[in-house]
Amino acid sequence: MRPSTSCFVLCVLVVSASLVVAQDPLPALDPAAADKLSFRNDVQPILKRHCWGCHSAAKPEGGLRLDSVAAMLKGGDSGPLFEPGKPDESALVQMIIGPEPEMPKKQPPLSVAKIQILRHWILAGAKDDSPAAGSPSTIQIPETYLSPPAVTSAALSPDGKLLAAACRSEVVLIDVDAESAPRRLPTESGLLTHVEFNADGTLLAAAGGSPAQYGDVRFFNPADGTVVSGRRIGHDTLFRGNFAPDGKSIAFGGADGAIHIVPLDANAPVRSFDLHSDWILDVAYSPDGTMLISGGRDKATKISSVETGELLRSVDGSTELVSAVAADEQFAVSAGRARTLIGYELKTALSGVGVTGSGNGAQPVTNRDQYVKNFEGQPGEVLDMAFSGDRKLVAVAGDFAEVRVYQIADRQRVATISNVPAPIYSVALNADGTRLALGSKSGQVQVYRLPEGTLLKSVVPVPLAPANQTAL
Numbered sequence: 494m495r496p497s498t499s500c501f502v503l504c505v506l507v508v509s510a511s512l513v514v515a516q517d518p519l520p521a522l523d524p525a526a527a528d529k530l531s532f533r534n535d536v537q538p539i540l541k542r543h544c545w546g547c548h549s550a551a552k553p554e555g556g557l558r559l560d561s562v563a564a565m566l567k568g569g570d571s572g573p574l575f576e577p578g579k580p581d582e583s584a585l586v587q588m589i590i591g592p593e594p595e596m597p598k599k600q601p602p603l604s605v606a607k608i609q610i611l612r613h614w615i616l617a618g619a620k621d622d623s624p625a626a627g628s629p630s631t632i633q634i635p636e637t638y639l640s641p642p643a644v645t646s647a648a649l650s651p652d653g654k655l656l657a658a659a660c661r662s663e664v665v666l667i668d669v670d671a672e673s674a675p676r677r678l679p680t681e682s683g684l685l686t687h688v689e690f691n692a693d694g695t696l697l698a699a700a701g702g703s704p705a706q707y708g709d710v711r712f713f714n715p716a717d718g719t720v721v722s723g724r725r726i727g728h729d730t731l732f733r734g735n736f737a738p739d740g741k742s743i744a745f746g747g748a749d750g751a752i753h754i755v756p757l758d759a760n761a762p763v764r765s766f767d768l769h770s771d772w773i774l775d776v777a778y779s780p781d782g783t784m785l786i787s788g789g790r791d792k793a794t795k796i797s798s799v800e801t802g803e804l805l806r807s808v809d810g811s812t813e814l815v816s817a818v819a820a821d822e823q824f825a826v827s828a829g830r831a832r833t834l835i836g837y838e839l840k841t842a843l844s845g846v847g848v849t850g851s852g853n854g855a856q857p858v859t860n861r862d863q864y865v866k867n868f869e870g871q872p873g874e875v876l877d878m879a880f881s882g883d884r885k886l887v888a889v890a891g892d893f894a895e896v897r898v899y900q901i902a903d904r905q906r907v908a909t910i911s912n913v914p915a916p917i918y919s920v921a922l923n924a925d926g927t928r929l930a931l932g933s934k935s936g937q938v939q940v941y942r943l944p945e946g947t948l949l950k951s952v953v954p955v956p957l958a959p960a961n962q963t964a965l
């Protein structure tokens with residue numbers, strides 16, 4: 494345990510000299526070096542690497558958060574962490590020095606170089622140069638755009654009449670069957686990565702964040718465009734996600750390799766669990782809401798338990814990045830750079846037991862061939878995939894001028910839309926799979942009727958500066 498605060502000053506004065514002799518002496522403080530330090534570039538990476546696992550919003554051990562300067566000044570259960578200008582009298586420094594430093598708990602001590610950075614930063618006044626400081630919105634939504642931003646995510650309301658397009662930091666709502674002006678909803682994300690309607694179309698989630706700063710999710714009422722709630726999550730961008738079938742929460746993949754389950758109730762805590770060794774690019778719920786399928790930059794497709802957050806099975810260690818995942822009752826599906834959709838038969842993969850075709854009964858599932866069902870190959874890298882609300886159809890799009898729609902039960906192609914403005918970054922289906930929306934890198938959105946593939950709408954959602962409007 495940490496010595497009581499009252500003992501601190503004394504302890505430091507009396508003991509520090511002998512402590513420093515007992516271990517490698519810490520180099521003297523150098524005010525010139527101190528002035529050059531940045532919280533954002535020098536200090537925050539150390540705290541993130543060694544401390545945030547136990548001292549951030551998700552898990553404030555000892556009542557202490559180390560994820561913002563304000564939180565550090567406030568301190569934990571035992572009070573403030575430091576007084577700017579006085580590093581060696583601070584609880585922060587005391588906890589990380591000495592022959593057996595108390596923090597990081599049960600982990601190797603910080604290197605002298607890192608300790609010096611923390612000491613110097615406090616010496617120089619503990620200045621906060623992080624852009625999220627105090628977190629007023631720094632997001633600027635332009636009145637008009639010079640060129641259309643890529644549509645990074647698209648969603649259709651269950652009835653297919655309302656289209657939501659993620660355009661940089663704003664969501665644009667477009668009535669598919671009317672010529673009414675698009676409605677623009679600003680968010681707190683530097684770059685949006687995911688938009689989705691809940692199952693009855695009464696709520697729209699828009700998520701993303703700002704790289705290496707924060708993840709963010711906002712919930713809108715699509716009827717009137719008001720913000721129902723919103724919050725920042727973690728310290729990095731959120732990627733794609735999925736509403737839980739009961740609509741009470743939404744799960745996202747994170748740039749931190751964790752899945753974040755965000756309750757709609759803004760006062761309920763976010764649950765985060767580490768599952769992947771790299772960015773999780775997409776997460777999807779199983780229809781019964783008990784499991785999550787995830788995939789990402791570590792090329793793995795994983796199935797985990799919603800209740801415990803534990804990994805149930807790593808169903809694939811593909812050779813290529815996984816950019817999209819989905820699930821119906823029978824299959825988890827993943828797709829990505831490998832130019833194919835792969836179905837994983839859930840029951841077999843998770844029981845660990847397969848029934849062989851030869852009728853000899855059950856045998857352990859030792860390799861993926863026993864539960865993998867491939868769809869046909871795709872013409873290029875898959876960038877997005879969308880299930881219909883009834884989970885009968887899947888639409889696939891990517892780095893090629895075609896969107897393909899498959900029936901999940903038999904993996905047969907049921908529709909093809911050609912000559913789309915590739916690459917397509919985002920694709921969406923409505924509840925019964927009668928409408929498909931896509932968003933392109935070039936900033937267009939289109940809506941088609943299925944299965945015929947009739948074009949219903951093709952627009953750039955955002956207003957463009959006059960010169961470019963005529964150029965288009």
Ligand code: HEC
Nearest residue numbers: 543544547554555557569570571572584585588596597598
């Ligand atoms: C593995 C988890 C873990 C890690 C990593 C960790 N801590 Fe802690 N820390 C704790 C726990 C638990 C407590 C509560 C007191 C205790 O049990 O020792 C705590 C308490 C503290 C306190 C006292 C808070 C108070 O006001 O009582 C400080 C200061 C502190 N930690 C600093 C750090 C720093 C700095 C780092 C990174 C270099 C760090 N911790 C990393 C688990 C951790």
